[in-house]
Amino acid sequence: MHASTTLSNNLQSVLVDLIELHGQGKQAHWNVVGKNFRDLHLQLDEIIVDVRMFSDQLAERMRALEALPDGRSATVSKTTHLAQFPDGEVDTTETVGLITERLDATVDNMRAVHDEVDEEDPTSADILHVFIEKLEQYSWMVGAENRVPKKRAH
Numbered sequence: 001m002h003a004s005t006t007l008s009n010n011l012q013s014v015l016v017d018l019i020e021l022h023g024q025g026k027q028a029h030w031n032v033v034g035k036n037f038r039d040l041h042l043q044l045d046e047i048i049v050d051v052r053m054f055s056d057q058l059a060e061r062m063r064a065l066e067a068l069p070d071g072r073s074a075t076v077s078k079t080t081h082l083a084q085f086p087d088g089e090v091d092t093t094e095t096v097g098l099i100t101e102r103l104d105a106t107v108d109n110m111r112a113v114h115d116e117v118d119e120e121d122p123t124s125a126d127i128l129h130v131f132i133e134k135l136e137q138y139s140w141m142v143g144a145e146n147r148v149p150k151k152r153a154h
Contacts, residue, residue: 001065007120008067010113011058013079014128017106018055019071020080022048027085028099034092036145044099047138054131061124081109096145103139107132 003011029044059069082102090098110128118125 001121003062003065003067004120006116007065007124008062010117011062011065011067011124012070013081013113014106014110014131015055015058015062015069015071016076016080017082017109018051018058018131019076020082021102021106022051022055023076024082024085024102025051025099028090028095031089032092032095033089036092040092040095040142040145043142047099047103047142050134050138054134057127058131061127065121065124081105093146096142100139100143100146103135103142107135107139110135 025044025048032040062069082105110132114125114128
């Protein structure tokens with residue numbers, strides 16, 4: 001099978017977000033400070049490992065479809081859907097919010113392209129399903145750090 005331009009562009013769109021999420025995750029990992037530092041530092045490492053694996057898996061799927069993945073830094077920074085991560089040290093509470101936003105933005109883009117991907121290549125859509133499931137789990141787990149329990153009705 002040869003990917004159409006639409007399929008190639010949709011997968012490329014996801015790829016750059018995964019590459020950017022990996023880089024921003026490392027930036028956060030290196031510069032996070034504050035309460036619960038160690039837990040968040042280690043959790044970021046888990047996310048980074050998976051996101052790197054996801055980007056490689058997606059790029060290799062693209063090559064199997066004879067599409068050309070473009071992971072060059074200029075391409076990634078120009079086309080990612082993720083906002084730039086702040087420089088310098090970032091407090092754990094702020095880092096939780098920033099990483100949750102970036103996980104959600106990555107998933108939002110996957111969901112936006114999903115139907116077109118599925119129409120042409122259900123196998124690639126299945127790969128996106130796995131990524132979405134894991135990234136949404138990470139978003140919930142990271143985001144829970146800043147949540148306050150809801151009051152229970154008595």
